[in-house]
Amino acid sequence: AQSVTQLGSHVSVSEGALVLLRCNYSSSVPPYLFWYVQYPNQGLQLLLKYTSAATLVKGINGFEAEFKKSETSFHLTKPSAHMSDAAEYFCAVSDLGYGGSQGNLIFGKGTKLSVKP
Amino acid sequence: EAGVTQSPTHLIKTRGQQATLRCSPISGHTSVYWYQQALGLGLQFLLWYDEGEERNRGNFPPRFSGRQFPNYSSELNVNALELEDSALYLCASSLASWSTEAFFGQGTRLTVV
Numbered sequence: 001a002q003s004v005t006q007l008g009s010h011v012s013v014s015e016g017a018l019v020l021l022r023c024n025y026s027s028s029v030p031p032y033l034f035w036y037v038q039y040p041n042q043g044l045q046l047l048l049k050y051t052s053a054a055t056l057v058k059g060i061n062g063f064e065a066e067f068k069k070s071e072t073s074f075h076l077t078k079p080s081a082h083m084s085d086a087a088e089y090f091c092a093v094s095d096l097g098y099g100g101s102q103g104n105l106i107f108g109k110g111t112k113l114s115v116k117p
Numbered sequence: 118e119a120g121v122t123q124s125p126t127h128l129i130k131t132r133g134q135q136a137t138l139r140c141s142p143i144s145g146h147t148s149v150y151w152y153q154q155a156l157g158l159g160l161q162f163l164l165w166y167d168e169g170e171e172r173n174r175g176n177f178p179p180r181f182s183g184r185q186f187p188n189y190s191s192e193l194n195v196n197a198l199e200l201e202d203s204a205l206y207l208c209a210s211s212l213a214s215w216s217t218e219a220f221f222g223q224g225t226r227l228t229v230v
């Protein structure tokens with residue numbers, strides 16, 4: 001069974017500081033991994049995805065994530081936080097690419113990012 | 118191009134009633150997914166429809182059901198509403214069952230009183 005653990009339900013950084021949101025996964029097959037962002041009262045927007053190509057994935061809004069198989073991690077980073085980055089971030093895993101029968105994403109519990117001026 | 122649209126945006130129902138939530142996928146997308154986002158419980162997978170068939174369902178009771186129409190739009194029905202069904206219900210669509218990217222709608226906020 002697949003699962004996702006996001007360390008830290010709430011992360012607070014100062015504007016201009018490094019953003020690091022942690023995600024560890026468990027999967028019996030090579031996973032597809034995703035980061036989504038949710039602004040208040042909105043749906044989810046895809047930030048980036050790993051689908052077994054390059055291990056360093058660049059996404060929108062200056063975010064990137066590195067797939068580390070040995071650590072079963074897919075942490076999200078951004079060099080310099082902006083006020084507009086304040087939102088909730090979800091890491092998700094899927095085995096869809098390998099004929100998995102789930103056909104769905106397994107989400108972590110989310111991390112709320114606050115950005116202080 | 119229009120994204121995934123959900124209606125209504127807000128819905129208030131009384132305990133024991135039935136709720137119907139609707140989702141229109143992006144044009145050309147054949148797979149539709151439903152998720153429940155309840156306070157404190159995170160995002161939980163509810164149902165997956167593809168080409169009109171239910172492909173998989175999450176760990177929810179049978180009073181959560183739905184269907185997908187020939188135009189690939191979808192309905193989620195929740196019968197015998199309970200207070201704990203209050204949540205944001207998100208619909209997502211993808212190009213096909215094997216696609217690696219799902220696009221989400223804005224959600225329907227269901228409140229059960």
